[in-house]
Amino acid sequence: MIARYTDYILLEKKQSLLTAKAYTRDLEMFQLFCEQNFQLSAIEKANYPEIRSWIVSLVDSGISNRTINRKVSSLNSFFKFLQRTEQLEVNPLANHKALKVPKRIQIPFSEAEMNEVLAALKGDDYASLRVASVVELLYSTGMRRGELIGLKERDLNLEQRTLKVLGKRNKERILPLLETVRETLQRYLSEKHKLLGETEFLFVTQKGNKIYGTLVYRLVNLYFSKVSKKVKKSPHVLRHSFATHLLNKGADLNSVKELLGHSSLASTQVYTHTSLEHLKEVYNQAHPRSVKK
Numbered sequence: 001m002i003a004r005y006t007d008y009i010l011l012e013k014k015q016s017l018l019t020a021k022a023y024t025r026d027l028e029m030f031q032l033f034c035e036q037n038f039q040l041s042a043i044e045k046a047n048y049p050e051i052r053s054w055i056v057s058l059v060d061s062g063i064s065n066r067t068i069n070r071k072v073s074s075l076n077s078f079f080k081f082l083q084r085t086e087q088l089e090v091n092p093l094a095n096h097k098a099l100k101v102p103k104r105i106q107i108p109f110s111e112a113e114m115n116e117v118l119a120a121l122k123g124d125d126y127a128s129l130r131v132a133s134v135v136e137l138l139y140s141t142g143m144r145r146g147e148l149i150g151l152k153e154r155d156l157n158l159e160q161r162t163l164k165v166l167g168k169r170n171k172e173r174i175l176p177l178l179e180t181v182r183e184t185l186q187r188y189l190s191e192k193h194k195l196l197g198e199t200e201f202l203f204v205t206q207k208g209n210k211i212y213g214t215l216v217y218r219l220v221n222l223y224f225s226k227v228s229k230k231v232k233k234s235p236h237v238l239r240h241s242f243a244t245h246l247l248n249k250g251a252d253l254n255s256v257k258e259l260l261g262h263s264s265l266a267s268t269q270v271y272t273h274t275s276l277e278h279l280k281e282v283y284n285q286a287h288p289r290s291v292k293k
Contacts, residue, residue, distance in 0.1 A: 001042070001043075001044055001082075001087075002024060002027050002028065002031070002043075002078075005023075005024075005027070005078055005081050006020050006023070006024050008081055009023055022074070023074045023077065023078070026070075026071045026074035026075065027043065027074060027075065027078055029071070030043055030046075030051075030054055030071075030075055031043045033053075033054045033057065034046055034050055034054075037050075037053065038050055043075075043078075044078075044079075044082055044087065044088060046092065047092050048092045048093070048096070051072075051075065051092060051093065051096075055068060055072065055099075058071065059099075064101075065099035065100060065101045066101045068099055069098045069099055069101065072093065072096065072098070075093065076091070076093045076096070079091040079092065079093055107230055107232075107237075108237060108240045108241035108244040108245070109224065109228060109230070109237060109238070109241045111245060113224070113227050113228050114139060114241060114245075116227045117135065117223050117224055117226075117227055118135070118136065118139075120223065120226070120227075121135060121136070121223070124187070124191070125191065126188075126191040126192060126194075126195050126206075127206075129184065129187050129188040129191050129192075130188060130192075130203065130219075131219050131223065132184050132188070133181075133184050133185050133188040133203070134148065134203060134216060134219055134220070135219070135220065135223065135238070136180070136181045136184050137163075137181060137185075138220070138235050138238040138239065138242075139238050139241060139242055140177070140178050140181045140242070141163065141165075141175045141177075141242070141259070142238075142239045142242035142243055142246075142256075142259055142260050143165055143175070143239070143261075144167070144235075144236075144239060144261075145213060145216050145217070145235040145236065146213070147165050147166065147167055147261075148203065148216065148235070149201075149203070149210065149211055149212065149213060149216065150166055150201075151163070151165070151201065151202040151203065152200055152201055152202060153189075153198060153199065153200065153201070153202050155202065156185065156189075156202060158177075158182055158185065158186055161176060161177040161178075161179065161182050162174050162175065162176060162177060163175045163177055165261065167261035168261065168263075169263075171261065171263075173258070173259075173261050175259065192204075196208045216235055217234055217235060220233060220234060220235050220238065221233045221234065224237075239260070240271060242259075243256050243260060243268070243271035244271055246259075247271065247272060253265060253268055253269070253272070256268055256271070
């Protein structure tokens, strides 16, 4: 049954071989646990008590809650597959609550790092202008990687310096563009049209196909690896940097919320941690009663 599920992941879900192997490893680990502890070789017959025992054993082994949640997610996906193929009526994980995990605090790029990368984004050819446009848009608007990938040429209004973005739950928002970003995009489009003509999507590959997530990640990581020693150098860190730098410069939280496309202030408040640290630093330097080091 696990083999059939692996084929389903590869062929119907179009997941990578690496992802399929990860799912398979998790299922085989659970199967071994069931065989050794409950003499149960078919994991599709497992009930929640067996699953809970497995989770407890994983916790006792010292595995992080985040990793355990991922393994349980693999099992949950397997049970949903069994339901979809009418081999299972009730998913034993239907009411399972994930283990609590500590929130990861993203460390944004500094303004100096951003300026260094933006200064290095030179070149008038299509590839160079595409990288410059991607990095400048991510940093100047705070949009998500998925939102950038989905941008279409018709969403861009260079005259009014605005950009229409389709966010989560198909919620549209209009974002303003800095003049420098407008100029970069104008040069990019000029070169793109010479090379490929007009295309539906704003950012495409050299063959004219819609740009994809791993390529966006590679472009960001490549340039920021030259100036930053931070472990994580991703499009999401650019989004975090956008929000943090705005808040550091005095932007109000509600405005940043609207720009980011958050549905509630609670989501935006994640980005205030670094701003609070900056505020403490300014406070300690400026207050007359502060002990200067």
